[in-house]
Amino acid sequence: xxxxxxxxxxxxxxxxxxxxxxxxxxxxxxxxxxxxxxxxxxxxxxxxxxxxxxxxxxxxxxxxxxxxxxxxxxxxxxxxxxxxxxxxxxxxxxxxxxxxxxxxxxxxxxxxxxxxxxxxxxxxxxxxxxxxxxxxxxxxxxxxxxxxxxxxxxxxxxxxxxxxxxxxxxxxxxxxxxxxxxxxxxxxxxxxxxxxxxxxxxxxxxxxxxxxxxxxxxxxxxxxxxxxxxxxxxxxxxxxxxxxx
Numbered sequence: 126x127x128x129x130x131x132x133x134x135x136x137x138x139x140x141x142x143x144x145x146x147x148x149x150x151x152x153x154x155x156x157x158x159x160x161x162x163x164x165x166x167x168x169x170x171x172x173x174x175x176x177x178x179x180x181x182x183x184x185x186x187x188x189x190x191x192x193x194x195x196x197x198x199x200x201x202x203x204x205x206x207x208x209x210x211x212x213x214x215x216x217x218x219x220x221x222x223x224x225x226x227x228x229x230x231x232x233x234x235x236x237x238x239x240x241x242x243x244x245x246x247x248x249x250x251x252x253x254x255x256x257x258x259x260x261x262x263x264x265x266x267x268x269x270x271x272x273x274x275x276x277x278x279x280x281x282x283x284x285x286x287x288x289x290x291x292x293x294x295x296x297x298x299x300x301x302x303x304x305x306x307x308x309x310x311x312x313x314x315x316x317x318x319x320x321x322x323x324x325x326x327x328x329x330x331x332x333x334x335x336x337x338x339x340x341x342x343x344x345x346x347x348x349x350x351x352x353x354x355x356x357x358x359x360x361x362x363x364x365x366x367x368x369x370x
Contacts (some may be wrong), residue, residue: 204290207286217272221291227257227268229255236252237352238251
C-alpha cells in the first residue's frame with residue numbers, strides 16, 4: 126500500500142525533470158519549476174491507476190471465496206408433530222425464504238414418520254429443504270431457532286413433541302463441532318425421517334464423514350423413525366409455486 130502512494134509521486138518527479146544517478150537523487154528541485162497544477166494532475170492520474178489496480182487484485186482474491194460459498198450445498202431437516210403439522214412446515218419454509226439472507230432452493234415431499242427416541246407421542250411430518258445463504262453456520266442456527274420460537278415451539282425434553290424443528294444436516298464438505306452445532310448433524314445417518322426426504326433432493330450428495338452418498342445411507346436397513354407414507358407432495362411449498370411430484 127505504501128508503494129502505491131509513493132510511486133505516483135516519484136513518477137511525476139521523473140516526468141518533470143528529476144533524475145537518479147549513481148551519486149544522488151535530485152528529484153525535489155524541479156517540483157516548483159513547473160506548474161504545481163500539472164504536477165499534481167500527473168500524481169493523481171498515476172495514483173488513480175494504482176488504486177484501480179489494487180481494486181482488481183482484491184476482487185480477484187475475493188472471487189474464489191465467494192464462488193466457493195455459493196458452491197456449498199446446505200440441507201435442512203424440518204419436522205412437526207403438534208398442531209397443524211403441514212401448516213407448520215409450510216410456515217417454516219416461508220419464514221426461511223422471507224429471511225433477507227436465506228433463499229429456499231428446493232424442498233422434498235413431506236412424510237408421516239414414526240417418532241424416534243420417545244415413542245409415546247404423535248407421529249411427525251418430516252421433510253428436507255436445500256437453502257442458499259451467506260450466513261455462517263451459527264448465524265443460520267440462530268435464525269432457525271428464532272423461526273421455531275415464532276411458530277410457537279416450547280422447551281421440551283429431548284426427542285419430545287414440538288410444533289416445529291429445524292435442523293442443519295449438511296453444509297457442503299464442512300466437518301466441525303461446537304457446543305451448539307455439529308456439521309454434519311451427528312445422528313442423521315441412522316434416521317429414516319431425515320434420510321428419506323433428503324434422498325429425494327440430494328441422493329448423490331456425499332456425506333463428508335462416512336464418504337457414502339445420501340442415497341446409500343437412505344437404503345440402509347433398520348433405520349429409526351421410519352417413514353410410513355408420503356402425505357404432501359412438494360408442490361404444496363415449492364419455492365417457485367409449482368412443484369414436481
